[in-house]
Amino acid sequence: MKRLNNKVAIITGAAMGMGKATAELFAEEGAKVVVADFNEEGGKAVVNEIIARGGTAAYCKVDISNATEVAAMVQFAVDTYGRLDCAVNNAALKPDNNSFQDLDEAYWDRLQAVDLKGTALCMKYEIRQFVAQGNGGSIVNISSINAFKPTTGNPAYQAFKHGVEGLTKAAAFEYGIKGIRINSVAPGAIRTPMLTAALKSLGIEEKDIIPTMSLVGRLGEPREVAQGSLFLSSDDASYVHGTVLHVGGGFELI
Numbered sequence: 001m002k003r004l005n006n007k008v009a010i011i012t013g014a015a016m017g018m019g020k021a022t023a024e025l026f027a028e029e030g031a032k033v034v035v036a037d038f039n040e041e042g043g044k045a046v047v048n049e050i051i052a053r054g055g056t057a058a059y060c061k062v063d064i065s066n067a068t069e070v071a072a073m074v075q076f077a078v079d080t081y082g083r084l085d086c087a088v089n090n091a092a093l094k095p096d097n098n099s100f101q102d103l104d105e106a107y108w109d110r111l112q113a114v115d116l117k118g119t120a121l122c123m124k125y126e127i128r129q130f131v132a133q134g135n136g137g138s139i140v141n142i143s144s145i146n147a148f149k150p151t152t153g154n155p156a157y158q159a160f161k162h163g164v165e166g167l168t169k170a171a172a173f174e175y176g177i178k179g180i181r182i183n184s185v186a187p188g189a190i191r192t193p194m195l196t197a198a199l200k201s202l203g204i205e206e207k208d209i210i211p212t213m214s215l216v217g218r219l220g221e222p223r224e225v226a227q228g229s230l231f232l233s234s235d236d237a238s239y240v241h242g243t244v245l246h247v248g249g250g251f252e253l254i
């Protein structure tokens with residue numbers, strides 16, 4: 001039995017990285033997947049791959065920092081597949097790696113608009129749809145190890161990922177009683193285009209970060225994070241609510 005049979009799922013930031021892996025895994029597990037991303041070419045390619053493997057998916061162009069577009073994304077899921085059952089709010093911008101003394105105000109505003117407000121907007125319209133349907137739903141927000149443990153640089157990214165954990169807890173507090181389960185996944189160091197780009201910009205080699213970022217001697221793979229979101233979105237997690245699942249090879253213990 002597939003774990004998301006006939007469930008309708010929105011995955012934001014699904015054109016690449018962890019969002020792509022999550023869209024693929026959810027489709028393998030029987031979900032009808034809305035691949036939501038502002039990267040149209042990448043998003044459509046993910047949809048084509050899913051369909052070529054026998055899955056069900058549709059692309060929706062969205063900038064999650066825009067409320068009108070986020071509302072339209074949820075409506076797209078309903079118009080295309082009839083309802084919404086689960087969402088993984090994964091889209092975020094790359095960290096800029098600036099230290100505090102070089103904090104860039106324009107970057108702060110853009111990151112705040114996407115990583116924090118954008119996640120909140122997704123939750124707002126997903127929750128509205130769940131409440132209108134009247135039989136619950138599941139939200140998984142993708143935060144970061146940086147919501148629990150600081151690293152050098154990226155103060156804005158770290159602050160907004162703390163905020164994503166705050167949004168998760170606030171919504172969980174209010175909507176559990178309506179059968180809407182809300183949790184987060186906090187990835188550690190995962191081999192995605194975001195991490196590869198960050199390492200490149202810092203001139204750091206992958207092997208050099210492993211001892212300080214993993215207790216299992218390697219980086220994580222996007223699909224390993226997707227497995228965490230799958231568990232939380234499935235009925236296997238029916239009593240898991242308002243909590244965080246660390247998927248980071250023990251990074252939080254270092």
Ligand SMILES: NC(=O)c1ccc[n+]([C@@H]2O[C@H](COP(=O)([O-])OP(=O)(O)OC[C@H]3O[C@@H](n4cnc5c(N)ncnc54)[C@H](O)[C@@H]3O)[C@@H](O)[C@H]2O)c1
Binds near residue numbers: 012092114144192
């Ligand atoms: N890679 C890591 O090691 C790592 C670690 C901890 C947390 N995370 C978090 O995991 C999530 C996924 O990271 P990733 O490494 O796969 O990222 P990525 O950069 O590889 O992919 C991010 C995707 O989000 C999309 N996106 C960005 N802004 C958007 C917007 N405003 N509207 C719609 N789509 C938008 C991009 O087009 C892209 O497809 C992010 O929330 C990130 O902060 C990543």
